[in-house]
Amino acid sequence: MTKNSKLQPDISDEELIKRFQDDDLQAYDIIILRYKDQLLNFAYRFLGNVEESEDIVQETFLRLWRNRHAYRQIAKFSTWIYTIAGNLAKTELRKRKRRKVISISDMGFEDKEYEIEDELANTDQDANSSLTEKIIQDAIDELPPRFKEVIILRDIQELSYEDIGSILQIPLGTVKSRVNRARLKLQSKLKDIDTPMR
Amino acid sequence: MKNCTSYKKLFSEYVDKTLEPARSRDLEAHTASCAACKSSLDAMLSIKRSLASLPKIGASDSFDAVMRARLRQQIRREGYRTRSLWRLPSFSLNFKAPAYAVLAVLLIFLGAMLQKTYNSGPQVVKGNYQFSQVQQALLQKAGAIDPGYMVIAQRDSVNNRIVIINYVDIDEIAPLDDSLQKRTQGLIYSKTGLPNLREAPSRQIRTSALQSNPAEPRIQYAKEYIF
Structure with missing residues (x-):
């Protein structure tokens, strides 16, 4: 059986969640297969850490398990599950920020050593993709969360503006203007490098 | 007139x-004469x-x-009942092969331990106990029997009854990164309440310790049951 047939593309997400609500565990299995990688990449671009991202995705599926009966057909399933994953990722970011504050404030003056990498040093002659990826990821990380989430959903996950609006529960106009501002901000941060990656 | x-x-x-055609043409006309906007627009396209x-x-590899x-932990917490926990989703194609491999090793290992082949569903492990007696004893002690329980039971020869020394969920005692050998040692034996068993490296030593335990002279032997 190929992976594609395992995903059963002829069955909609909404039909799968309905089956799962009726205790069909196979449906839950297929949902996980369908969304594991895309949620993982979403979380990874949000957090920049594979282990934390996997944890977020697993927690997302556990919440799906726990709250399967809370899902109503009025919403698209994909936006529902992205909302869960996004909220978990944002919570993780906030926790991380708090940890960072505590960690730095706990350090004595002598302990503070900062090593600043010259990330742009080699880009002229060797614009390898991994370095460019790191630079882009760092630029994404520096964006405020509200810009970060729209840029990931739109330009990396390639979701529609309508779906992004549903996930973030904001009006379509706000999504568009926020995506535009996020791109301009990212552009400003990346002005020194020569993209695109190949 | 619009500004930049x-x-x-x-x-x-x-x-x-997604911009309307008329507005697109307007923008293109502007960028044709504004180098700064053209550069910025090109950069946005490039970054996209x-x-x-x-x-x-x-x-x-360990995700699944x-x-x-x-x-499983979640299911256990909420007391969700399936006909068999083995029917739980396998999560991915990639998981299937290693899962079967792990299961095969588990079966071989348990088979060696229990001198039987594990089959799904309740089985009486080789021994003299009535399965129904063990089941009843476990029900009294645990309140429920879940598939996947490993039970260590003893016969109290004086009172002619089955005593459940301990019961554990196989998954609970199976840290994912450890070998199967490690999984089934230590943790099962650490809760039996008998001395010197925590470090017992093999079933033989544990059984031997049970048989020679002066505090429990009535114990004849112990058997393990997989539900």
Whole structure:
């Protein structure tokens, strides 16, 4: 059986969640297969850490398990599950920020050593993709969360503006203007490098 | 007449190709005569392409196993009942092969331990106990029997009854990163309440310790049951 047939593309997400609500565990299995990688990449671009991202995705599926009966057909399933994953990722970011504050404030003056990498040093002659990826990821990380989430959903996950609006529960106009501002901000941060990656 | 700031607000929709044709033409006319806006628009297009081409990461090898373990914990917490926990989702094609391999090793190992082949469903392990007696004793002690329980039971020869020394969920005692050998040692034996068993490296030593335990002279032997 190929992976594609395992995903059963002829069955909609909404039909799968309905089956799962009726205790069909196979449906839950297929949902996980369908969304594991895309949620993982979403979380990874949000957090920049594979282990934390996997944890977020697993927690997302556990919440799906726990709250399967809370899902109503009025919403698209994909936006529902992205909302869960996004909220978990944002919570993780906030926790991380708090940890960072505590960690730095706990350090004595002598302990503070900062090593600043010259990330742009080699880009002229060797614009390898991994370095460019790191630079882009760092630029994404520096964006405020509200810009970060729209840029990931739109330009990396390639979701529609309508779906992004549903996930973030904001009006379509706000999504568009926020995506535009996020791109301009990212552009400003990346002005020194020569993209695109190949 | 629009200024550059007004045009910049249209950039996103333009690169997404969702801008109305008339406004697109207006923007193109502006960028043809404004080098700064043209440069900025080109940069946005370039970055959009870069973001779309960022490499996709895949889940680690342990993702499915960890997911499965976390789900089992969740199920246990909420007391969800399935006809068999073995019917739980396998999560991915990639998980199937290692899962079968692990299961095969588990079966071989348990088979060696129990001198029987594990089959799904309740089985009486080789021994003299009535399965129904063990089941009843376990029900009294645990309140329920879940598939996947490993039970260590003893016969109290004086009172002619089955005593459940301990029962554990196989998954609970199976840290994912350890070998199967490690999984089934230590943890099972650490809760039997008998001395010197925590470090017991093998079933033989444990059984021997049970048989020679002066505190429990009535114990004849111990048997393990897999539900």
